[in-house]
Amino acid sequence: MLWKKISVAIPNDFDPEIISDVFMRVGANGTEMVDDENDSVKTKINSYFDENSYNETILNNLQAQIKKLPEFGFDITGVEVSVSELDDSSWENEWKQYYHPVKISRYLTVVPNWVDYQPKYQDEHIIVMDPGKSFGTGTHPTTYSCMQALELILGDADSLYDVGTGSGILSIQARLLGVKDIKAYDLDPEAVRAAKENIQLNPGCEDIEVFENSLLDGVDGKVDVIVANMLADVIQKFIPDIDGHLNANGFVVLSGIINEKEALITEQMAEQDFMVLEAFHLKGWSTLICRRKEEYEAEDGAILR
Numbered sequence: 001m002l003w004k005k006i007s008v009a010i011p012n013d014f015d016p017e018i019i020s021d022v023f024m025r026v027g028a029n030g031t032e033m034v035d036d037e038n039d040s041v042k043t044k045i046n047s048y049f050d051e052n053s054y055n056e057t058i059l060n061n062l063q064a065q066i067k068k069l070p071e072f073g074f075d076i077t078g079v080e081v082s083v084s085e086l087d088d089s090s091w092e093n094e095w096k097q098y099y100h101p102v103k104i105s106r107y108l109t110v111v112p113n114w115v116d117y118q119p120k121y122q123d124e125h126i127i128v129m130d131p132g133k134s135f136g137t138g139t140h141p142t143t144y145s146c147m148q149a150l151e152l153i154l155g156d157a158d159s160l161y162d163v164g165t166g167s168g169i170l171s172i173q174a175r176l177l178g179v180k181d182i183k184a185y186d187l188d189p190e191a192v193r194a195a196k197e198n199i200q201l202n203p204g205c206e207d208i209e210v211f212e213n214s215l216l217d218g219v220d221g222k223v224d225v226i227v228a229n230m231l232a233d234v235i236q237k238f239i240p241d242i243d244g245h246l247n248a249n250g251f252v253v254l255s256g257i258i259n260e261k262e263a264l265i266t267e268q269m270a271e272q273d274f275m276v277l278e279a280f281h282l283k284g285w286s287t288l289i290c291r292r293k294e295e296y297e298a299e300d301g302a303i304l305r
């Protein structure tokens with residue numbers, strides 16, 4: 001197996017999390033951080049892609065997103081991107097050391113499919129994922145916060161749309177927590193394939209339907225919960241569609257929003273008569289739990305389901 005290694009060298013005073021986030025946004029499943037052997041003032045953030053998952057778009061998107069960082073106040077002087085190839089068959093197993101079980105809550109753990117994980121509690125739910133596939137292993141702050149938000153609001157919800165499903169992780173979680181009718185959407189055919197495969201790894205999830213579709217375009221039904229973890233500019237396009245797809249007393253979880261864009265999204269939701277009940281902030285990302293303002297006020301102070 002041939003591997004592409006993308007490295008971003010950063011000055012030692014540059015926050016490595018910023019580059020890790022950019023990697024995750026362009027489709028990486030994980031990163032490693034190593035001191036640059038040839039340069040005492042630089043650190044390298046590396047990510048590895050197998051020959052099937054790598055394409056030039058990943059590199060181009062990474063470079064474009066790094067170029068945009070000054071717009072958010074980051075000085076990118078000295079930040080350098082390079083690509084190299086590895087042909088090391090042992091690497092195929094070595095990279096797995098970067099992926100480990102992730103505890104989302106006391107009773108919910110995401111486990112890579114090669115790890116033999118023993119649940120600690122009788123009621124612990126285990127989500128089995130193949131992290132080599134698509135975005136969403138529980139390690140990214142947006143996925144992690146979405147999962148915590150879902151755990152809070154699912155209550156006795158019966159139906160859910162997972163928009164921008166990626167690896168399918170949020171749909172799988174919703175099913176393990178008891179949601180019966182789940183439909184997942186992604187415009188990326190690779191994500192659709194990955195989600196379907198991950199769904200099959202989790203007993204009881206087999207009937208979750210995954211569609212290649214942009215947002216909820218052409219979808220007619222309504223559900224109790226909508227979750228969408230996508231970048232803020234995509235969320236902005238999606239917001240006008242939410243009300244028509246949400247049952248009475250429904251909840252919406254929006255994520256993938258950099259902190260700087262949270263106010264914009266909150267404002268746009270308010271224009272649709274939705275309010276933000278809770279906002280999670282993790283490593284520069286915002287995740288919002290929203291519901292219709294009128295319904296919240298009619299409930300005399302009850303916040304969550």
Ligand SMILES: C[S@@+](CC[C@H](N)C(=O)[O-])C[C@H]1O[C@@H](n2cnc3c(N)ncnc32)[C@H](O)[C@@H]1O
Binds near residue numbers: 165167229256
């Ligand atoms: C940040 S990942 C989220 C994956 C997963 N839901 C999670 O929480 O980890 C965003 C996903 O949204 C998908 N996406 C982006 N724009 C979309 C659109 N207009 N319609 C549907 N999916 C979209 C991407 O292909 C990607 O899989």
